[in-house]
Amino acid sequence: MSEPVSALGHASFDGFARIREIGPLGMLTLRARPDVAGLTAALAAIGVTRPEPRRMALTGERGCGWMSPDEYLVILPYDEANAAMAALSQQLSGEHHLVANVSDARAVFRIEGAKATQVLAKLMPVDFATLAPGELRRSRAAQTAAAIWAEGDGFTLVCFRSVAQYMMGLLSHSAMPGSELF
Amino acid sequence: MLTLECPYCGVMAEETELAPGGEAHLKRVGPGSTPEEFEAYMFARKNPKGVHFERWRHAYGCGKWFLAARCTATLEVFGTYPAQCSAPPQALQDKIRARRPDWKGF
Amino acid sequence: MSTRLQKGGRLIDRSRALEFSFNGKRLMGFQGDTLASALLANDQMLLGRSFKYHRPRGLVASGAEEPNALVNLGTGARHEPNQRTTTTELFAGATATSQNHWPSLEFDLGAVNSWFARFLPGGFYYKTFIHPRFAWKHIFEPIIRQSAGLGKAPREKDADRYEQAYAFCDVLVAGGGIAGLQAALAAAGEGARVILLEQAPVWGGRAPVDGDVIDGQPAETWVKATIEALGKMGNVTLKTRCMVAGVYDHGYVLAEERVADHTPGDGRPKKRLWRIRATRIVAATGAIERPLSFAGNDIPGVMLASAVRDYVTNWAVSPGDRTVVVTNNDDAYRTALALREAGLSVPCIIDARSNADGPLPQRARALGIRVETGKAIAWVKGGKRVTGVALCLQAGEGAPLEEIGCDAVAMSGGWSPVVHLWSHCGGKLTWDAAQAMFRPDATRPPTSHDGQALVFAAGAANGALTAAEALADAARAGASAFGKQPGPHAQAAVSIEAPLEPVWIMPQGAGPGLKMKMWLDPQNDVKVSDVQLAAREGYESVEHTKRYTTLGMATDQGKLSNINGLAVLAGALNTEIPNVGTTTFRPPYAPVTIGALAGESRGDIFQPLRRSPIHGWHETHNAHFEPVGLWRRPYCFPVGGETHQQAVNREILAVRSGVGMLDASTLGKLIVKGPDAGRFLDMLYTNVMSTLPVGKCRYGLMCNEQGFLSDDGVVVRLSEDTWLCHTTTGGADRIHAHMEDWLQCEWWDWQVYVANVTEQYAQIAVAGPRARQLLERLGGMDVGKDSLPFMTHAEGTLGNFPVRVYRISFSGELSYEIAVPASLGLALWERLIEAGRDLGVIPYGTEAMHVMRAEKGFIMIGDETDGTVIPQDLNLDWAISRKKADYLGKRGQERTHLASPDRWKLAGFETLDGSVIPDGAYIIAPGVNDNGQRNTQGRVTSTYYSPTLKKGIAMGLIRGGLKRMGEVVEFNTVSGGTVRARVVDPVFYDKEGEKQNV
Amino acid sequence: MKRYSVFAIAREAMNHHLGWERAWASPAPRNSYDAIIVGAGGHGLATAYYLGKNHGITNVAILEKGWLGGGNTGRNTTIIRSNYLQDASAAIYDKSLQLYENLSQDLNYNVMFSPRGLLMLAQTHHEVRGYLRTVHANMLQGVSTEFIGPAKVKELVPIINIDGPRYPVLGALYQARGGTGRHDAVAWGYARGCSAMGMHIIQNCEVRGVRQENGVVTGVETTKGFIGCKKLGLVVAGHSGQLAEMAGFRLPIEAVALQALVSEPIKPCLDVVVMANTVHGYISQSDKGEMVIGGGTDGFNNFTQRGSFHHIEETLRALVETFPVISRLKMLRQWGGIVDMTGDRSPLISKTPLGNCFINCGWGTGGFKAIPGSGWAMAELMAKGEPGPLAAEFSMWRFKEGRFIDESVAAGVAH
Numbered sequence A: 001m002s003e004p005v006s007a008l009g010h011a012s013f014d015g016f017a018r019i020r021e022i023g024p025l026g027m028l029t030l031r032a033r034p035d036v037a038g039l040t041a042a043l044a045a046i047g048v049t050r051p052e053p054r055r056m057a058l059t060g061e062r063g064c065g066w067m068s069p070d071e072y073l074v075i076l077p078y079d080e081a082n083a084a085m086a087a088l089s090q091q092l093s094g095e096h097h098l099v100a101n102v103s104d105a106r107a108v109f110r111i112e113g114a115k116a117t118q119v120l121a122k123l124m125p126v127d128f129a130t131l132a133p134g135e136l137r138r139s140r141a142a143q144t145a146a147a148i149w150a151e152g153d154g155f156t157l158v159c160f161r162s163v164a165q166y167m168m169g170l171l172s173h174s175a176m177p178g179s180e181l182f
Numbered sequence B: 001m002l003t004l005e006c007p008y009c010g011v012m013a014e015e016t017e018l019a020p021g022g023e024a025h026l027k028r029v030g031p032g033s034t035p036e037e038f039e040a041y042m043f044a045r046k047n048p049k050g051v052h053f054e055r056w057r058h059a060y061g062c063g064k065w066f067l068a069a070r071c072t073a074t075l076e077v078f079g080t081y082p083a084q085c086s087a088p089p090q091a092l093q094d095k096i097r098a099r100r101p102d103w104k105g106f
Numbered sequence C: 001m002s003t004r005l006q007k008g009g010r011l012i013d014r015s016r017a018l019e020f021s022f023n024g025k026r027l028m029g030f031q032g033d034t035l036a037s038a039l040l041a042n043d044q045m046l047l048g049r050s051f052k053y054h055r056p057r058g059l060v061a062s063g064a065e066e067p068n069a070l071v072n073l074g075t076g077a078r079h080e081p082n083q084r085t086t087t088t089e090l091f092a093g094a095t096a097t098s099q100n101h102w103p104s105l106e107f108d109l110g111a112v113n114s115w116f117a118r119f120l121p122g123g124f125y126y127k128t129f130i131h132p133r134f135a136w137k138h139i140f141e142p143i144i145r146q147s148a149g150l151g152k153a154p155r156e157k158d159a160d161r162y163e164q165a166y167a168f169c170d171v172l173v174a175g176g177g178i179a180g181l182q183a184a185l186a187a188a189g190e191g192a193r194v195i196l197l198e199q200a201p202v203w204g205g206r207a208p209v210d211g212d213v214i215d216g217q218p219a220e221t222w223v224k225a226t227i228e229a230l231g232k233m234g235n236v237t238l239k240t241r242c243m244v245a246g247v248y249d250h251g252y253v254l255a256e257e258r259v260a261d262h263t264p265g266d267g268r269p270k271k272r273l274w275r276i277r278a279t280r281i282v283a284a285t286g287a288i289e290r291p292l293s294f295a296g297n298d299i300p301g302v303m304l305a306s307a308v309r310d311y312v313t314n315w316a317v318s319p320g321d322r323t324v325v326v327t328n329n330d331d332a333y334r335t336a337l338a339l340r341e342a343g344l345s346v347p348c349i350i351d352a353r354s355n356a357d358g359p360l361p362q363r364a365r366a367l368g369i370r371v372e373t374g375k376a377i378a379w380v381k382g383g384k385r386v387t388g389v390a391l392c393l394q395a396g397e398g399a400p401l402e403e404i405g406c407d408a409v410a411m412s413g414g415w416s417p418v419v420h421l422w423s424h425c426g427g428k429l430t431w432d433a434a435q436a437m438f439r440p441d442a443t444r445p446p447t448s449h450d451g452q453a454l455v456f457a458a459g460a461a462n463g464a465l466t467a468a469e470a471l472a473d474a475a476r477a478g479a480s481a482f483g484k485q486p487g488p489h490a491q492a493a494v495s496i497e498a499p500l501e502p503v504w505i506m507p508q509g510a511g512p513g514l515k516m517k518m519w520l521d522p523q524n525d526v527k528v529s530d531v532q533l534a535a536r537e538g539y540e541s542v543e544h545t546k547r548y549t550t551l552g553m554a555t556d557q558g559k560l561s562n563i564n565g566l567a568v569l570a571g572a573l574n575t576e577i578p579n580v581g582t583t584t585f586r587p588p589y590a591p592v593t594i595g596a597l598a599g600e601s602r603g604d605i606f607q608p609l610r611r612s613p614i615h616g617w618h619e620t621h622n623a624h625f626e627p628v629g630l631w632r633r634p635y636c637f638p639v640g641g642e643t644h645q646q647a648v649n650r651e652i653l654a655v656r657s658g659v660g661m662l663d664a665s666t667l668g669k670l671i672v673k674g675p676d677a678g679r680f681l682d683m684l685y686t687n688v689m690s691t692l693p694v695g696k697c698r699y700g701l702m703c704n705e706q707g708f709l710s711d712d713g714v715v716v717r718l719s720e721d722t723w724l725c726h727t728t729t730g731g732a733d734r735i736h737a738h739m740e741d742w743l744q745c746e747w748w749d750w751q752v753y754v755a756n757v758t759e760q761y762a763q764i765a766v767a768g769p770r771a772r773q774l775l776e777r778l779g780g781m782d783v784g785k786d787s788l789p790f791m792t793h794a795e796g797t798l799g800n801f802p803v804r805v806y807r808i809s810f811s812g813e814l815s816y817e818i819a820v821p822a823s824l825g826l827a828l829w830e831r832l833i834e835a836g837r838d839l840g841v842i843p844y845g846t847e848a849m850h851v852m853r854a855e856k857g858f859i860m861i862g863d864e865t866d867g868t869v870i871p872q873d874l875n876l877d878w879a880i881s882r883k884k885a886d887y888l889g890k891r892g893q894e895r896t897h898l899a900s901p902d903r904w905k906l907a908g909f910e911t912l913d914g915s916v917i918p919d920g921a922y923i924i925a926p927g928v929n930d931n932g933q934r935n936t937q938g939r940v941t942s943t944y945y946s947p948t949l950k951k952g953i954a955m956g957l958i959r960g961g962l963k964r965m966g967e968v969v970e971f972n973t974v975s976g977g978t979v980r981a982r983v984v985d986p987v988f989y990d991k992e993g994e995k996q997n998v
Numbered sequence D: 001m002k003r004y005s006v007f008a009i010a011r012e013a014m015n016h017h018l019g020w021e022r023a024w025a026s027p028a029p030r031n032s033y034d035a036i037i038v039g040a041g042g043h044g045l046a047t048a049y050y051l052g053k054n055h056g057i058t059n060v061a062i063l064e065k066g067w068l069g070g071g072n073t074g075r076n077t078t079i080i081r082s083n084y085l086q087d088a089s090a091a092i093y094d095k096s097l098q099l100y101e102n103l104s105q106d107l108n109y110n111v112m113f114s115p116r117g118l119l120m121l122a123q124t125h126h127e128v129r130g131y132l133r134t135v136h137a138n139m140l141q142g143v144s145t146e147f148i149g150p151a152k153v154k155e156l157v158p159i160i161n162i163d164g165p166r167y168p169v170l171g172a173l174y175q176a177r178g179g180t181g182r183h184d185a186v187a188w189g190y191a192r193g194c195s196a197m198g199m200h201i202i203q204n205c206e207v208r209g210v211r212q213e214n215g216v217v218t219g220v221e222t223t224k225g226f227i228g229c230k231k232l233g234l235v236v237a238g239h240s241g242q243l244a245e246m247a248g249f250r251l252p253i254e255a256v257a258l259q260a261l262v263s264e265p266i267k268p269c270l271d272v273v274v275m276a277n278t279v280h281g282y283i284s285q286s287d288k289g290e291m292v293i294g295g296g297t298d299g300f301n302n303f304t305q306r307g308s309f310h311h312i313e314e315t316l317r318a319l320v321e322t323f324p325v326i327s328r329l330k331m332l333r334q335w336g337g338i339v340d341m342t343g344d345r346s347p348l349i350s351k352t353p354l355g356n357c358f359i360n361c362g363w364g365t366g367g368f369k370a371i372p373g374s375g376w377a378m379a380e381l382m383a384k385g386e387p388g389p390l391a392a393e394f395s396m397w398r399f400k401e402g403r404f405i406d407e408s409v410a411a412g413v414a415h
């Protein structure tokens, strides 16, 4: 078998902020109502913390994001996704839920640097000043869906894999040197 | 360019993050309904100039459908609430009546 | 003559000279000049020609309200028409040319229109050019069109780039005059997040020019200190060169920032469009001076008094050596004073009021300036430049008392608050009779999503014209906008001004001859007489007058002309101005570059281009793509010099005889899971999905509630409670949303989850008699006939790739669809190509797929369906469960028209001569209908040349459907002839399915 | 009524144009009329005009809540074409186009009908097939139209970017007879014609209620009092829902905002009308030089005559990609209108559940071009009480039967 390749093979762009495509990351979609018995424990069993609404709970390489009242996004090393999926299903068996491996359906970007916010402010109708620490915001970047959260000295952005090149184009255009907002 | 608060995730979302879905609280009729009932369900619309209840989906956000009470003449939004109900919450109806005393009611 | 003064000019830097050109002439200006001030400094008063009569036009104003001084700016890919010189910052190398004349600005043949002006009153074209009928299209309209437009259309693709940005705030302050600054201070001091935007490159607005004194200091000093203070506050964002273009519902504000307009080619975006969501907005946009309506008020050299003051004070440019001031208010005296201070001559101040005894007139008199009260200008003398004015009584009919020589006229008819931003979202106005102006009616503001006031007007924009009033008003507006009580605010020295007296026509009793020379809208050539004509002819509503005369429809949108026009209209209708009302204020406040509105969405990032994991391979293998939704799919893969048709034929034959591969990754893939999933799918599909055994595949149809077929695809049962639904490429998101809609809004108590895993997998169709052989070469799972029969699926590995393989076929051949994680898709594809080299494996595109499915008689959503077709029309009754009490579409299909036996139904067609039926052809029926249209009885839906059968094949809908088998019918063709075709079975190839079932 | 002509202008010019008479009168309402039309938009005025002209009914009032022609008739992008797909549509739109071709002469008012040619670009194979279908249908319907290839498109529209790259132009549906007209003049011309027949155009007169007896209409309550009538025509576009409610029934209509904009005027560079449906944009250049550009519709009910700005952005994106030279032009003004969208996006010209009350609405985003034809058909319906062939298919009961007239099917939009 070949190595899994990310959508853009780790393309990057250096503008007034740095743009990197990273990944592939392991990602699971978990659909389950908040009152499902054992949900917190099931998530804990695969090494992630159940997030508060609208939060991304990060723990090292792993994370769990609140996507909607009955949807979570689990992030973990790519190679562990299938096992974790099986484990979750196992833990939640008997409860109405759905787990799907979506690691390959996504592209992931890092936008880094002191002015990273400005790159995103050109594309997303999001009030970054009110974005709480650890907040996961699902919205739109120009004409495509994107989810972001602040992490390290920048942001992590997740979008669909098929639009990775478009996203890279958007981010590079927005980070063009000389086009700082302030 | 409307902004509506998604009742599920609490985000004040702008219109471009949402997808509109037409009149709310339509009662589905299926096989067995009369032609008039089916026509009324499928096509006849209140289309009021004033207080209106309508469906929206937080399409670029949590993906959930919710309902909004909005004035189609001023675009004032009286409130939003989850889609899983067959009538607007009483508190919301009271609020609307306070703002629009001549409202004929839901 | 207009010149640069030796001294002064608060905005120019004389140490930085800039060279630029106008109509090829090389001229000099200074850093800080506008193009207008620099042109004026070079005695370039004549700058353009008017729209209709090609009258000479010069500068009137000094800001966004300028109607005349528009130029073509830049060349080639940076050519920009209708650039307003008054808001264009001068930069080195700027090239400008004047507009709307031929052959030259000085000598314009179009000016003959002016001689015929009396034959071309407002709306004349509605009354003429009627006969003969052909003449309008072939003669009159072409001539009118020839003379249309102002600037030249650009010819090249724009060399610049643009971008957009979002911002959010509690209070957005539009306008950086003293009112805006004070309002920002008031709101920010209370803790509001404030954005303060000023369209000009400098802060301060009028106050520094007018010499206001604030908190004991010159206004300029106060402005500087205030900006510094605001700049230090963390909750304030300041921007100059940023025009608030529009206020939209729920506090959406559009602003255009001129980023590199004045530094073209430096790599920065030319413009940036801000989309700001503001909780509240303070409109501190100032006021605009009104012209006066006297004969010849359009002659170059007649300018607004405040503009004359601006040119003198800001840019040290004298518009003329001898300037007559004409006014109905005290403020214009400031212009006379400024001119005198600059050492220029003011032969006379003509004041229409009977008295002028306030401090300002007294100062003027004290300087020895002649002040004539109760007087008016009867007419202005001059052609391309003012040479003098005739003085008359304001109360009279214009009999001249005396001629006064001058080369400029500074006029002031009072001030109009800039109420645009207040009005965009529905804010109402009130007529302030004392100040003769419309100003915001605070009791009827535009409202936001919460039903509360959205906009607060402040300062001159609110009718608070003096600095002292403006500051107090702004402090109130700024605080209220953040829901607070106003605190202390800056104090301006009070200047006492006598009230103005409204003057709408000068002189009051002017006759028709003079009125025909009184311009209201100098760009569109609308005169007092035109508005009166409109009223006389019944175009009484102000909106009719506007449209009939084009008053206020020019590029300045009537910033100067509208109020005067309304007043004239009110006069003509013998009513009060407020009864006439204003026309609607629409965004943008001043024109916004279309490139900025398109933003970054150009070229590669015009729209998202969705790429399958194998897309890059297709690109390097000469795929010809076709757009399918936002995807691009290979249509075919031409080899050598093949045409597309040749490539398609080759691909089909290769699949039919060997093996081919199709990138099917774009097909929608939805997982549906839960205790109620089967029941749910039974409602969604017309057939029964709950009974599908695990491991099996079933073709299914989905209809909308109306009963029309909306999507199809293969449904796969993965486990007891889990199904995987395939949708069409275009259907993935749509059907996902459709499922969520029903689950969330109708059957919310059903336990079903849906996940869209379309992009998780690359999907490769391997089709053809050698397909199995190819897969077996990779090793891994058993893909044999018995272990993996038709319409089943299995998971396993192929060549170590983790795959799920479906035995489904859209081509009619032995076929597998292999799903593999997307990140391995390309590798698997390449491995298959490699392994199949000696089997002759080829990639095939969507067109080959379409033809092959047509050969098999399979329908295609979008071809056989068009939103009005039900499954029954397509003979798909076998896929419609009769047992189910309900499914989406069932009730709709019971409606009389859908249940009618007369419907057009699917059949196959074969031309008698083997040719291909033209796409879109209809089947003719005898006779005509009540509207005289030829009757029809069907139409073709898919029509192709079949390389397999070496003839044309087609599917179509025909009244009676397959009952008509064997009949010969006629299809129409665009050449006018018909094509005869026989009704046949739509399955043209391998009817028994022996090929796909092997 | 004094005739308009170049001689009349010359005569008046000598007299400073002081002698022109009113284009239409502004009378006070009578107590009752044979027929009342609610709504002095193009459709209402044309209905009245043909009631008089074709059926001799002139004791007619047209009641308008604002200023005549101030609804969608006064705010549309003026595209005129008749190459619709379905029989019923093709019939009425082509009737309309034929009437437009002679309208200036008929009304003695230059409505500047400009048959400059109209192109609907095909940018996907699907669109190509859809337009070929329209061509074939139109041939049988007697409607002239053709499908042209990319080279011809480029020849007709030199400023177009034919090669994409995103959506190369594969051809276009071309109707040489299509074009534009001067929208206000259409309303004014009809108004003048109605007034000349003695009809009453009563502006600033809002209908607030519909009075009926035994299921038959007797008159309307207005802001100028009660006015009786024998027949009532409701022709109020976006406000049809309100009027229907007053008359006691409900319609398959939703009122949504549709927007348009104009650029600053530039010298002529676009001589035809171009609609690009794949990317959603349409554009023409007016005789004054502005680019007249249409946007998309909002998805929610709205009566503000303002739409959501993102539609403008989407349209301009599409057009800048298709016509790169417009990038440096400037948007001068944008506005919205409230259009009446039916369940199948085709209009209603229909009897109603209320006796002697008729409705004409649902023209949505595309009814300017239909004004003469619709007025013609509506007048026939009102005069005879039964629809003629042009109106027959447009009954409001078609939804119950599922008898759609769906124009969106041929890859097209309705403008």
Ligand SMILES: Cc1cc2nc3c(=O)[nH]c(=O)nc-3n(C[C@H](O)[C@H](O)[C@H](O)COP(=O)(O)OP(=O)(O)OC[C@H]3O[C@@H](n4cnc5c(N)ncnc54)[C@H](O)[C@@H]3O)c2cc1C
Pocket (backbone or CB within 6 Å): D038, D039, D040, D041, D042, D043, D044, D063, D064, D065, D066, D067, D068, D069, D070, D071, D072, D073, D074, D075, D076, D077, D078, D079, D080, D205, D206, D207, D208, D235, D236, D237, D238, D239, D243, D258, D259, D260, D294, D335, D336, D337, D338, D339, D361, D363, D364, D365, D366, D367, D368, D369, D370, D415
């Ligand atoms: C932005 C835009 C672009 C368009 N582009 C095109 C195009 O390019 N081509 C095309 O063919 N069509 C186009 N259309 C559609 C076209 O404008 C309309 O279909 C057409 O003008 C409708 O005419 P009408 O007479 O039915 O309605 P309107 O012109 O809206 O007239 C209805 C009248 O009824 C009055 N009214 C409402 N309620 C009452 C009441 N209670 N009492 C009295 N009077 C009342 C209103 O004030 C209004 O004047 C466009 C529409 C818009 C908004």
Ligand SMILES: NC(=O)c1ccc[n+]([C@@H]2O[C@H](COP(=O)([O-])OP(=O)(O)OC[C@H]3O[C@@H](n4cnc5c(N)ncnc54)[C@H](O)[C@@H]3O)[C@@H](O)[C@H]2O)c1
Pocket (backbone or CB within 6 Å): C174, C175, C176, C177, C178, C179, C180, C197, C198, C199, C200, C203, C204, C205, C206, C207, C208, C210, C212, C242, C243, C244, C245, C284, C285, C286, C287, C331, C415, C418, C458, C459, C460, C461, C465, C466, C467, C470, C497, C589
């Ligand atoms: N005495 C009089 O008759 C009279 C009349 C008018 C004005 N004034 C003077 O005007 C001043 C009033 O101050 P003010 O602040 O209210 O008005 P202002 O005219 O000084 O400032 C308004 C500012 O808003 C800016 N602006 C306008 N529209 C804008 C937009 N859409 N986007 C961004 N910026 C925009 C202008 O460029 C200007 O700088 C005082 O100095 C007063 O003396 C006096």
Ligand SMILES: Cc1cc2nc3c(=O)[nH]c(=O)nc-3n(C[C@H](O)[C@H](O)[C@H](O)COP(=O)(O)O)c2cc1C
Pocket (backbone or CB within 6 Å): C543, C552, C553, C554, C557, C583, C584, C586, D074, D075, D076, D077, D078, D183, D262, D286, D288, D290, D292, D305, D332, D333, D334, D335, D336
């Ligand atoms: C075809 C057409 C061309 C127009 N051209 C102009 C124009 O050149 N200048 C202008 O200011 N407005 C123009 N308008 C817009 C009108 O001023 C006005 O905005 C529109 O009719 C809507 O009315 P409202 O804004 O008063 O609501 C045009 C409108 C149409 C329909």
Ligand SMILES: [Zn+2]
Pocket (backbone or CB within 6 Å): B006, B007, B008, B009, B010, B011, B058, B061, B062, B063, B064
């Ligand atoms: Zn939400």
